[in-house]
Amino acid sequence: MASETVCGLVFRLLLPVCLAAACLFRYNALSFVYLIYLLLLPLFPEPTSTTMQGHTGRLLQSLCFTSMSFLLLHIIYQITVNSLLAGNSIIAPNYYILERPPEEMAQYNADFEAEEQVAEDEDDEELYDEEEEEEEEEVKESAKMKVLRIVAEVASKVKEIIGNLITTAGKVVVTILLGMTGIMLPSLTSFVYFLLFLFLCTWWSLRRTFSTLIFSCMCVLMAIFSAGHIIMLYLYQFQFFQESVPWDDGYIRVFGFSPIIQSNCSYTWKLIVHSDRKWYHFVSPIMLLVLYYTLATLIRLWLQEPVEQLMEEQDGNSSANRKRHMWWESRLSDLSGDRLQAVPTANGTSFDFVTAENGPVCLDLYSTPQYKLDQPIDSPGELSKESEDEENDLKKRGVGAMVKVFHFVMKQSYICALIAMMAWSITYVSWLTFVFLMWSCMLWMVRDRRRYAMLTSPFMVAYGNLLIVLQYIWSFEKMGEVSGFFVKKNNPFHSLSSKILCLLSFWLLLRQTLTEREEKLKEDNIDLLDVHIPGPQVEGLMLNVLQTAPPTEEEDSEEGGEPDVMQVLGNMVMALLVKYWIYICGGMFFFVSFEGTIVMYKIIYMMMFLSCVVLYQVHYERWRWILKYFWMSVVMYTMLVLTLVYTYQFDETRCRDLGLEKFSLSMLFTRIFIPTSFLLVCILHLHYFHDRFLQLTDLQAVVAKEESTIYSHAKVNGRVYLIMNRWVSARFLWHLSPSQFNLSVLPSHALLLTLAVFSSSSPVLSPVQVSFLNSVFLASWAFALPYSQYRRLASSVCTVWTCVIIICKMLYQLKSIDPTTYSKNCTKPGGYTKNPLDDSLLYKAPVDPTNWVGLQKTDDLLGYLRYNLLMLALLAFEVTIYRHQEYFRLRNKLSPPAARIIFHDITRQHLDIGIVCFVKYFINYFFYKFGLETCLLLVVNVIGQRMDFYAMLHAFALIAVMYRRRRKAIAEIWPKYCCFLACMLTFQYFVCIGIPPAACKDYPWRFPGSSTDSNVVKWLYVPDFLTKPNPAFLIYDFMLLLCASLQRQIFDDENLAAVRLMAGDNVEICRDLDAASFSVHNPVPDFIHCRSYLDMLKVIMFSYLFWFVLTIIFITGTTRISIFCMGYLVACFYFLLFGGDLLLKPIKKILHYWDFLIAYNIFVITMKNILSLLACGYIEPLMKSSCWLIQLFSLASPIKQCNLPEDEAGIIWDSICFAFLLLQRRVFMSYYFLHVVADIRASQILASRFKLNYSEVKLS
Structure with missing residues (x-):
C-alpha cells in the first residue's frame, strides 16, 4: 500500500481541489453531486489500512463509481445526440450552435489525414528510442524517489502545523x-x-x-x-x-x-x-x-x-512493565560501566544520584539531597544537553518577555479603548458615534481615567455591539441609508472590519477589568484567611504564599538587573517627554491653526497660543501659575470645537468664517481628526507631564546635583551602571555646554535676534513687509540696542506687538472681509509735462489702505507670517536661554562669568605663547581689541553702498568721530553717536513708509509744476509713490548700529578690572616715548629674532605692513585719473621718500602725518558722495558743457560718451585704503612697534659705525 502521508495528502488536498473544480466550472445536477461529496470529505478520517475497511473506503468507492457512471453517461449522451443529429432525426435548437461549414470540414479532414501519416512515421522513430529511454528512466527513478520523499516530508510538516493550529x-x-x-x-x-x-x-x-x-x-x-x-x-x-x-x-x-x-x-x-x-x-x-x-x-x-x-x-497497559524492565537494565549497565558516578553512603553502599528531570518520579518522594558530580571531561552528549538547556532558557526568557509585554498591553488597554472610541467616531460620522466622541473626551479629561474607563467598559461593549449590529443590518444590499445615523457603504467589509477592531479594544478592556477585580478579591480573601485559618493549615498556606511571593530587590539584582534597566530606561524616556512634550503641544497649535482655510475658531487657537507665549516672555512665574488653567481651557475649547463642527448640519454662508459648514465625509474626517489629535496631545500633557514640567522649570527650587533623580538608582549593577553613567555624562554635557556656549556668544545671539526682528520690518527678502505695523519693531530695537536697560522692555513690547500683528493678519484673511469694498481710485491731475506718473502707486490701480498698514490677502498664510513667527520664536528662544542659564547657575551654585567668551582659560598672558593661543585669544576678544576700527569700516561701507543724502550725513558723523583722534575722547561721544544712528535709522524707516496713499495726495516734488528729476529723488531718499525708497539700504545702517552698540558695551567693559585682567587694557601708549630707551621696559616680548612661527607673523605685520600700505595707496591713486587720486600719489611718494626717517621719529610725530593721510582719505570719500548728486541728477548738462569736470572729480555716469565706468566712482579702493590706514595706525600705537623702531635704530647705528670704521681703515 502507498505511504500514509501521500494518501493523506491526496485525500485532504488533491481530492478536494478536484471536486471544487468540478463544482465551480460547471453548474448542473452532476456537479451538485460532486458538491455533496466535497462537503462529506472532511467528516471522514484519512485513508489507512484500517479506515479503508470502514466508512472512508466506502466513500471513496462510491465516489469512484459515481464519477465513472457520470463519465459513461456523458459518452452515451454525446454519441446518441450526435447520431440523431447526423440522421436528422432530431432538430437542433433555435439558438445558435457552433458548427463548421462543409468547406471547412473537407479541409479539416484532409489536414487530419496528413497529420495521421506524419504521426505514423514518428511512431516508428520512437520505437528505436524506447530502449535508450528505459535505461535513462532507471537512472532517474532514484532521483524521483528522493523528490517524492522530500514532497512527502514537506506535506507531513504542513499537515502537522495545520493540525496543531486547529487542535490547539x-x-x-x-x-x-x-x-x-x-x-x-x-x-x-x-x-x-x-x-x-x-x-x-x-x-x-x-x-x-x-x-x-x-x-x-x-x-x-x-x-x-x-x-x-x-x-x-x-x-x-x-x-x-x-x-x-x-x-x-x-x-x-x-x-x-x-x-x-x-x-x-x-x-x-x-x-x-x-x-x-x-x-x-x-x-x-x-x-x-x-x-x-x-x-x-x-x-x-x-x-x-x-x-x-x-x-x-x-x-500502555500491555507494554508498561516491559518498558520499565528495559529502562532498569540500561541503567544498571551504565552503573557497571562508569564508577565515577557512584557516591558512597554512610553504610558503605553506593548509589547514583540523578536529577529530577532525568530520574524516575519515585526518587522525588524521598528527602535525600541531589548532587551533580563534576566530570573531568564532558562527553558530547552532555555538551548537547547543555546547549539544549541554554536554548530552553532563551526560549523561556523570550516567552517571559512576551508575557510581560502582553500584561503591559493589557494594563494599558484603556488607552487603546479611548483611542478606538475617538477613531470610530471621527471615521464614521453619525449621531450615534457622536456619543463615543463625547464619551472618550470626558474620560480623557478626568484625572483617574483608567478607573472610570474600566467602570464604563461594560457599557462600551454593549453600546459597541448595538452599533455594529445596527450598522450590519443597514449594510444589507436592499437597505437604504438614514441621514445622520447610517451611511450606505460601497464596501461594507472595510467598515465592519475596522469597527470590529475598535470593538476588540472594548472587549480587552472589559476582560482586563474583570481580571483585576478577581485578583483583588483573591488578595482580600488571602488577607482574611491569614486571620481566621486554624493553626495546622497556616503552614501550608504560608508556604504557598511564600512560593508565589514576589522576589526581593536583592533577588532581582542577582537575576541580572533587567527590571532595573527597564526602569532606568523608562525614567529616561519619561524625563525626555516631560521636558519636550510641551514643544509637541506648541507645534500642534500651528498645525491646527494653519491647516486648510483660515476660520475663526483657528484664529482663537492662535490667540490662545500667543497669549501663552506673551505671558511666558513678560512674567515667568505668573506663566507657570496659570499654565494648568491654560491647558484646561484649551481642552474645553477643543471639545467645544469638536462638538460644533461634528454636529453642524446647515449651509448658511455666514457661519463659514467661524468654521461651521457642511463638509463632505473625507473633509469632515480631516476637520475632526486634527482637533481630536490636538485634544489628545493636550490631555496627555495635562495629566502626565504638567506637574513634572512645573517642577523642572521652577527657578526658585535650587536642588543640588547629587540629590537629583539621576543618582536615585544606586543598587543597580552591570549594564545599569553603564547606562546611568552615560546618561549622567550626557545630561551634564547638555546642561554645561549650552550655558557656556550661549554665554560666550551673546553678541552673536543679539545679532541673530535683531536680524530676525529687522528682517520682518526691513525687507531685503520681501519689500511689502515695510509697513506701519512693523515700525514698532524697528523703533523699539533701534534704541534698545545701544541702551541695554531698555532691551527687556523692547523684547516684551515686540512679543506683544508680534502677537497682535499675527492675529490681525489672520483675521484679515476671512472671506467676509473684501478689500474691493473700501479700496479707493485716485484721479491723476492734469498738467504733467515732464514726469510720467502712469506707474505711480496712486494711479496704477485702486489703492487698498490696509496695505499701507501692513495687511494683505494671501493664499499662503504661513509664508506670509513666516517673518513674524520667526521673530516670535527667537524672542522666546532668547528668554529661554537666559532662564536656562539662571537655572543652571542656581542649581550648580555658579556666578555669571566676567567676560562673554568661548575659551575661558585664555587670557592676555597667553597671547604670545603660540599660534593656537593667538587664534583662541582673538576669537574671544577680537571685537574687544578691534571693535572701534570695525565700526569705522562699517561707516565707510554704508557710505559706499548708499551714495545718497544720508550717506553724506554718515560721512559728516565719521569726520566728527575721527576728529577726536584719541580712543578715550571717542568713547566720551560714542553714546551720542549711537543715539544719532538710532534716530536716523528710525526716521529713514518712516520715510520708507511714507504718507497713506489712500488720501490721494502726492508729494510736492511730484506736483505738475515741479522739475525734480527721479534720480534726484532717489539721491535725497525721500518718500515717493513713483520711485519708492529702497528699504534694503536700511540693512547697512542697522548693521552699523548693531556694531556701534556692541562697541559701546566694550567701552563700558574697559573700565572693569576683571575684564582688563583677562583681556588686557585698550589704553593707548604714550605718544612721547623714546623707542630706544623704552625697549628695555617694554611689557611685550621681543619678536625680532623669530623664535616661533608667531614671531614670524609679527615681523611681517609690524615690520613690513607699512610698505604694503604704501603700495595700497599707490594702487588707489592709479585706479582713476582725477584730482583726488593725485593726492594719494603725492602722499605715497612722500612717505616713500621720507618713510625710513619717519619711523624713527616719536609716535606723536608719526601719528601727526598719518592722521593727515586718514583725514584726506575721509575727505575724498565725503566729496565723492556729495558729487554723486551731480552724476545722478545733473549729468546731462555737465555732458553738454563740462565733460572735463566729470573726469576731474571722477564722477560716475551712466552715459558711455564720457568713457567712464558706469555706477562706480572708485570708492571701493578708497574703502580698502581706509581699512589699511586704520590698521597701520593701530600698529603705530602698539608696544610691539617699539621693538621694530629699536631694531631699525640699532641697525642704523651699526651701519654708521661700520662706515666710520671702514673709512678709518681706508685712511690708515
Whole structure:
C-alpha cells in the first residue's frame, strides 16, 4: 500500500481541489453531486489500512463509481445526440450552435489525414528510442524517489502545523472565521455567523468559558447551517432557479443569495460571471467553504479523541512493565560501566544520584539531597544537553518577555479603548458615534481615567455591539441609508472590519477589568484567611504564599538587573517627554491653526497660543501659575470645537468664517481628526507631564546635583551602571555646554535676534513687509540696542506687538472681509509735462489702505507670517536661554562669568605663547581689541553702498568721530553717536513708509509744476509713490548700529578690572616715548629674532605692513585719473621718500602725518558722495558743457560718451585704503612697534659705525 502521508495528502488536498473544480466550472445536477461529496470529505478520517475497511473506503468507492457512471453517461449522451443529429432525426435548437461549414470540414479532414501519416512515421522513430529511454528512466527513478520523499516530508510538516493550529487554537480560528464570514457579505443568513461571533467574543470578555460539549454542539449546528448555506447558494446558480426567482427580488438580496454565474445556452461550455459583482461576492462562498471545512475537521478530531485515548491506554497497559524492565537494565549497565558516578553512603553502599528531570518520579518522594558530580571531561552528549538547556532558557526568557509585554498591553488597554472610541467616531460620522466622541473626551479629561474607563467598559461593549449590529443590518444590499445615523457603504467589509477592531479594544478592556477585580478579591480573601485559618493549615498556606511571593530587590539584582534597566530606561524616556512634550503641544497649535482655510475658531487657537507665549516672555512665574488653567481651557475649547463642527448640519454662508459648514465625509474626517489629535496631545500633557514640567522649570527650587533623580538608582549593577553613567555624562554635557556656549556668544545671539526682528520690518527678502505695523519693531530695537536697560522692555513690547500683528493678519484673511469694498481710485491731475506718473502707486490701480498698514490677502498664510513667527520664536528662544542659564547657575551654585567668551582659560598672558593661543585669544576678544576700527569700516561701507543724502550725513558723523583722534575722547561721544544712528535709522524707516496713499495726495516734488528729476529723488531718499525708497539700504545702517552698540558695551567693559585682567587694557601708549630707551621696559616680548612661527607673523605685520600700505595707496591713486587720486600719489611718494626717517621719529610725530593721510582719505570719500548728486541728477548738462569736470572729480555716469565706468566712482579702493590706514595706525600705537623702531635704530647705528670704521681703515 502507498505511504500514509501521500494518501493523506491526496485525500485532504488533491481530492478536494478536484471536486471544487468540478463544482465551480460547471453548474448542473452532476456537479451538485460532486458538491455533496466535497462537503462529506472532511467528516471522514484519512485513508489507512484500517479506515479503508470502514466508512472512508466506502466513500471513496462510491465516489469512484459515481464519477465513472457520470463519465459513461456523458459518452452515451454525446454519441446518441450526435447520431440523431447526423440522421436528422432530431432538430437542433433555435439558438445558435457552433458548427463548421462543409468547406471547412473537407479541409479539416484532409489536414487530419496528413497529420495521421506524419504521426505514423514518428511512431516508428520512437520505437528505436524506447530502449535508450528505459535505461535513462532507471537512472532517474532514484532521483524521483528522493523528490517524492522530500514532497512527502514537506506535506507531513504542513499537515502537522495545520493540525496543531486547529487542535490547539481551534476555538480562536473558528471565532475569527465566523466573524470574517459574517462581514464578508452582510445578509440575513450571514447575520447568524456574525451574531454568533459577537456572542463568543463578548462571552470571552466576560471571563466566561464554554464546556467542550456545548462548543462542539455549536460547531455541529454551525457546520450543518453552513453546509445548507453553501448548498442553497450553489443551487441558486442554476438557470432554473434564477429564472424562477429573479436576482433583484428583495428577499433573495436580503438573504444574500446573489447570482454569480450567468447562464447562456449558446455558450454552455463557457463560464460567464455577472459583470456587476464585486470582489466580496466571490470571496464570500470561499469563506463559507473554509468555515465549513474547519468546523468539520474539528468535529472529526473531537470524535476521534476518545477512541485514540482508549487505544493508547490499552497499548500502555500491555507494554508498561516491559518498558520499565528495559529502562532498569540500561541503567544498571551504565552503573557497571562508569564508577565515577557512584557516591558512597554512610553504610558503605553506593548509589547514583540523578536529577529530577532525568530520574524516575519515585526518587522525588524521598528527602535525600541531589548532587551533580563534576566530570573531568564532558562527553558530547552532555555538551548537547547543555546547549539544549541554554536554548530552553532563551526560549523561556523570550516567552517571559512576551508575557510581560502582553500584561503591559493589557494594563494599558484603556488607552487603546479611548483611542478606538475617538477613531470610530471621527471615521464614521453619525449621531450615534457622536456619543463615543463625547464619551472618550470626558474620560480623557478626568484625572483617574483608567478607573472610570474600566467602570464604563461594560457599557462600551454593549453600546459597541448595538452599533455594529445596527450598522450590519443597514449594510444589507436592499437597505437604504438614514441621514445622520447610517451611511450606505460601497464596501461594507472595510467598515465592519475596522469597527470590529475598535470593538476588540472594548472587549480587552472589559476582560482586563474583570481580571483585576478577581485578583483583588483573591488578595482580600488571602488577607482574611491569614486571620481566621486554624493553626495546622497556616503552614501550608504560608508556604504557598511564600512560593508565589514576589522576589526581593536583592533577588532581582542577582537575576541580572533587567527590571532595573527597564526602569532606568523608562525614567529616561519619561524625563525626555516631560521636558519636550510641551514643544509637541506648541507645534500642534500651528498645525491646527494653519491647516486648510483660515476660520475663526483657528484664529482663537492662535490667540490662545500667543497669549501663552506673551505671558511666558513678560512674567515667568505668573506663566507657570496659570499654565494648568491654560491647558484646561484649551481642552474645553477643543471639545467645544469638536462638538460644533461634528454636529453642524446647515449651509448658511455666514457661519463659514467661524468654521461651521457642511463638509463632505473625507473633509469632515480631516476637520475632526486634527482637533481630536490636538485634544489628545493636550490631555496627555495635562495629566502626565504638567506637574513634572512645573517642577523642572521652577527657578526658585535650587536642588543640588547629587540629590537629583539621576543618582536615585544606586543598587543597580552591570549594564545599569553603564547606562546611568552615560546618561549622567550626557545630561551634564547638555546642561554645561549650552550655558557656556550661549554665554560666550551673546553678541552673536543679539545679532541673530535683531536680524530676525529687522528682517520682518526691513525687507531685503520681501519689500511689502515695510509697513506701519512693523515700525514698532524697528523703533523699539533701534534704541534698545545701544541702551541695554531698555532691551527687556523692547523684547516684551515686540512679543506683544508680534502677537497682535499675527492675529490681525489672520483675521484679515476671512472671506467676509473684501478689500474691493473700501479700496479707493485716485484721479491723476492734469498738467504733467515732464514726469510720467502712469506707474505711480496712486494711479496704477485702486489703492487698498490696509496695505499701507501692513495687511494683505494671501493664499499662503504661513509664508506670509513666516517673518513674524520667526521673530516670535527667537524672542522666546532668547528668554529661554537666559532662564536656562539662571537655572543652571542656581542649581550648580555658579556666578555669571566676567567676560562673554568661548575659551575661558585664555587670557592676555597667553597671547604670545603660540599660534593656537593667538587664534583662541582673538576669537574671544577680537571685537574687544578691534571693535572701534570695525565700526569705522562699517561707516565707510554704508557710505559706499548708499551714495545718497544720508550717506553724506554718515560721512559728516565719521569726520566728527575721527576728529577726536584719541580712543578715550571717542568713547566720551560714542553714546551720542549711537543715539544719532538710532534716530536716523528710525526716521529713514518712516520715510520708507511714507504718507497713506489712500488720501490721494502726492508729494510736492511730484506736483505738475515741479522739475525734480527721479534720480534726484532717489539721491535725497525721500518718500515717493513713483520711485519708492529702497528699504534694503536700511540693512547697512542697522548693521552699523548693531556694531556701534556692541562697541559701546566694550567701552563700558574697559573700565572693569576683571575684564582688563583677562583681556588686557585698550589704553593707548604714550605718544612721547623714546623707542630706544623704552625697549628695555617694554611689557611685550621681543619678536625680532623669530623664535616661533608667531614671531614670524609679527615681523611681517609690524615690520613690513607699512610698505604694503604704501603700495595700497599707490594702487588707489592709479585706479582713476582725477584730482583726488593725485593726492594719494603725492602722499605715497612722500612717505616713500621720507618713510625710513619717519619711523624713527616719536609716535606723536608719526601719528601727526598719518592722521593727515586718514583725514584726506575721509575727505575724498565725503566729496565723492556729495558729487554723486551731480552724476545722478545733473549729468546731462555737465555732458553738454563740462565733460572735463566729470573726469576731474571722477564722477560716475551712466552715459558711455564720457568713457567712464558706469555706477562706480572708485570708492571701493578708497574703502580698502581706509581699512589699511586704520590698521597701520593701530600698529603705530602698539608696544610691539617699539621693538621694530629699536631694531631699525640699532641697525642704523651699526651701519654708521661700520662706515666710520671702514673709512678709518681706508685712511690708515
